[in-house]
Amino acid sequence: MKNYLYKQFYRNKAYISALIFLVLAGIMAIYTGKKFLDRNQDIIASSEQFQKESIRKNVNYHQDDLGLILYYVKFNLINETPKLAAMNIGMRDVNPSVQGVTIRNLEEQRYNADFYNPASAAAGNFDFSFVLVFLFPLIIVAFCYNIISEEEESGRWKLLSVQSRDLGKLLDMKLLIRFLAVSAVYFLLIFIAFLWISVPLDMNFLAFIIAGWLYIVFWFVLCRWIISFRKSSAQNALILLIVWVGINFIIPMSSNILIQKFYPVQESLKAVMQQREGYHNKWDEPKQPTMEKFYKAYPQFSRFTVKEDDSFSWTWYYAMQHMGDMEASLSSRQYNEKMAKRNQAAQILGYFLPNIHTQLEGSRLAETGMDNHLNFGAGLKKFHEEKRLFFYPLIFSGQHPEALDWNRQTVKAFRENISADPAALFLPYLLMITILLILSQIKFRKLC
Template identity: 40%
Template sequence: MYRLMFKQFFRSNVVILCLLLVSVLGMTGILIGKQFLDRQERAAEQVTLYQQEHIERNVNFHQEEFGLLMYYLKFALINKPEKMAGLSIGQSDVNPAIQHVTIRNLEGQKYDTDLVNPSSLQSGNLDLGFVIIYLLPLLIIVFTFNLLSEEREVGTWQLVSIQSRSKLKYLLAKLSVRVLVILALFVLLLTAAKLVLGIPLDAAFFAFFLLGFCYIIFWFTVCFLVVVFQKNSSLNALTMLSLWLVLAILLPASINSYVSNRYPVPEALATMIEQRDGYHKKWDSDKRETMADFYAHYPQFEDYGMPEEEEEEEEFTWLWYYAMQQMGDDEAREESDAMRAKLEQRGKVSRSIAWAIPTMHVQLAFNNLAGTGSTNHMEFLDKTNEFHEKMRLHFYPRIFDNASVLEENWEKFEPEFMEKENAVEWFRLLLPVIICSGLLLFLTFLKLTLSKQKGQW
């Protein structure tokens, strides 16, 4: 029977055309992911060469004063994407993967990013994650909207009722053919992605596979619930497409709008203003007050002392200059911490609400597994803070002592890469989709039970 069902299913040219179209789009998404990874790889290589040339050039030009040299020198921290990022690019096309920082005030440097064509940002990326989340459900709808209604409309359902021991088993057998076809396509695309992108067979990859598998089953449960109401094909198609629009487009967009309005971040502008004012106002402030604040932050440097006489306060020193830079960051710290707290709250609320919306949950989970979500970027900003502080503590003594520039081993300052921990939280990852699928299966069973009692099955 299964062989006949498969032949009947593939007899339609529409089925073959839809499968080919989604396959082509899936392969296109994989190639787009490959281009993204190659671009990031080239950028990391170029940064390594650039930093070496940048340091050599500035050391040759500014050998007299260590403080003047450090005004210009930039050091790179790289958030190199994992191979999984090619599956779900997420926010990586917006958030910078490379931070070039000097040891001057940090808040004005952390949020610098590359210039990107806004049109490409508006349209987004067609990665494999997009194909799985948005296009496979449409393919499932195309394959299942007339699962039962077609039999009724062409007049074969009565024959099935007579010849089949169980009409429900027959219907489930037809559904299983479609499930196997979609899962085969999913496995084929994911296998191609593994080979093209060079993804290792680690926990993150298997988590991506299992989550995609559960997501496909969820959409089949959605469509089967609509089918068991035994409406005509047109109404089934309209209902399923409406559910897709609500789950895939309307609810995620509404929640994003709600979270943005519920947790606005005016601190972003306030941080920039405080950082700039905190630095520029120090030019007209008492130097002793600036140095006192600086030593309160770095007590290990108190031995460098205070300006003693009024005329000395009018003289420029690199000790005082970098103390001003540090004060700019210190005075913007409160707004910076508040902005970070708001961003973390946004992510927490979004993830909590997404437990009830599988499309949104899967999108966030794919980005998290690929290391391309907001959580990864926040970790990168934290690492930038640590990296900047490490550079400051290394060079401050040399600046304040006016050490010889040529005695420093500049060759050791290569771009650093952020270390990542890719722990998979299986419970949080799979449970929301499993619960939603189980709830839909329960509603389907309940509807079938009521229909049997009325003699409709």
Template identity: 30%
Template sequence: MNKFRTIIKYEWLNFRADKGLLLITLLTLITGLYGIYYGTTEISRQRQHLANLSKITAHDVENMKVQFPGEADAGDVGYYHSTFAVNHPDSWASLSLGQRDINPYYIKLRLLNLQSQLYDSDNINPLKVFTGNFDLAFVLIYLFPLFIIGLSFNVFSIEKEQGTLPLLLSQPINLSLIVAAKLSFRAFIVLGLAVLLSLTGMFWAQVVPDSRIVLWLGAIVLYCLFWFAVIFLVAALQKSSAFNAITLLGIWLLLTMVIPALLNVYVALKKPVPQALALTIKQREVVHGGWDKPKEETMNKFFSLYPQWRDTTQIKERFVWRWYYAFQHLGDVAVADLAKDYQNRLKERQQLVENLNVLSVPVNVQGMLNALTGTDLLAHLAFMQSATRYHDALREFYYPFLFNQVAFTHNDYAKEPQHSFTSTPQISLVWSGYYKLALSFLFTFIVGLFIFKIRFLNLK
């Protein structure tokens, strides 16, 4: 154990003297801090925007009261007044923004048919979302492997190239011990930095301190260890430093870019999403067709779904709101299957990625972190379902006014249901990710050990 400590000590002296290594460590630290800063500002901006929505709604209600100074027809209110379904970020979202910048985090709703409103997107700069987020997850998943490679690509080859290897071997120490000590030293620095940045991020973002602290740190540590296993494997081949650098960068490129891009193609081929355009076209046809259908036919269809309103007055007028909202809703009913298919197809896509992400550790870990922070596609789909339920609640709130023909007073605005949804983490996904991550690590490490045994025994 003493020898181990001696090597570590000299590694530390070496490290301290090497300006290049210090520089990349410092760079990693700075990019990590920037990632935390970026993530937290992004999420606090989203929070601010969400808080602003209640002001917009309040302003809208004021406008409504001016437009309808006395009692109003609830039909008019339903048509002109809008409210929001909101998707609050989980307290952890700042650490891994996931798809929160692409999918809208609020949905503006009127009493009209839901399917024409549910998919409206927010103002998004496509170039920005194309380039992606510089959040802590990006730093840990993309840049940390590069940091690890930068620190360790020549961990063993440099001894050969500097001619210090024979010297080392002449000492009465085990070769495995040298390699273990050198890698441990680097792992110590990298893990220290990763844990430090993660804790800083958690503190900065003021996350709810729950079991996810352990889950996050565990995932990060295991991910870094996986990369050290890769380093070990490549070092065990005993090639030149240049070969190692190229090979390691090649592996990084393969795992973080090439394989994910190929998987993406496969998913798109295997699970196309024709439902989106189909449902958008069909819902418009049905809703606008509603104007031309006999009112009785529309109402009977509607009453079969909502028998509680059946005995309300028969419609003789050319236009009446309850008929209007009945065919609006029937538009949703007509595309309910397509809408469900659409959601299911997106879930299938996610599931397919889950099944395939064993091929790329970074994809797996990104999925784990997004699941942990409630920022993935599933979290958004859950929000859409919650928004759908909110729309149901709105309809249930307005229907008595419409069908019993009760006037809508200024006091009634405050009684309108409000919506609030907070993204929830998907812990079960994190666990299945762990399982695969551990497997990847063990596999790489064992292969490395195997090569090491063969090559280094020959060396002696």
């Protein structure tokens, strides 16, 4: 019987065509990820060369004024992109992997990003996670929706009931054959990605693989439960497609609207406006209040005095630049807190919807999600402060540009050390799979 079921499945040209379609779609998605990584590396290489050229040109052009040189020169911080990002591009296509900042105000600079096509952003990336989350379930539904109903509609069900002692095992064997076929395609694509993209076989990649496979298991168990109600083929297909549309589109979109309502975010624009107003207003205000606030923030620079009747000094200029950032600091902090809360709300929703959980955890492991974006923002702030504190005393003391070793001002990199949390990653899958197995098993017992 087992050999017959195998032959029956693999002789079906529609099934084989569906598996080939999955393989081709997966290869195209892996190619998209590879091109993304290559383009990202080109941008990083260009940023290193651009920073060197910028420093060289500005040092040659403003030979006697260090403050003016540092007004123009941008220092680049790279958000390192792991190879696993090719499997889940996430937010990396709209958030820059390289951020250049001068030692002037930060809040205005940190929200500058490359322009992108909003239509492409809305559609998302055709990466491996897209194929896994959206296309694999459709093929699974097409394979499983009529396993019972086809037998009943063709009139073979009564014959099978007489010949087979355990119809549940027979149906499970059919499901197992389909599960093995889809799993084989999944692991084939993982192997292709491993060779083509050279993804390191570390714990994050292994966690990514297992999470994706458990998502496939979830859909097979869900199909097992739905078909156990012994509805018609059309009803089974309709129910499963409604579930697919509901958990992939309707529920996420409705939840996103609610999350945006509960955590409205206007603070990024507000921070930029506050920074600009705080900085520009200083031109018309007395210098001493600005300097007192600056000395309070950085007592080590109190020896660099500024007189009220001074026409211009770089000490006062960079002090009022930083004061603009300080006046916008509350809005900036509120923005980060609200974005973190939005992300936490999405993660909680993911505990009940495996597709969202798969996307969010995949982007976390690949360092392409909101967590990475917020952490990179914090790293950029620290990087900006390190540059300011290094150059401030040199500028304030009137150091000559030639006294600096500009070759030491190289591009820096930010890298997260993400580690997989097995409980948080796998438990939502296992709970959902277990519940559906129990529910479907209760129905399957009635088939015997």
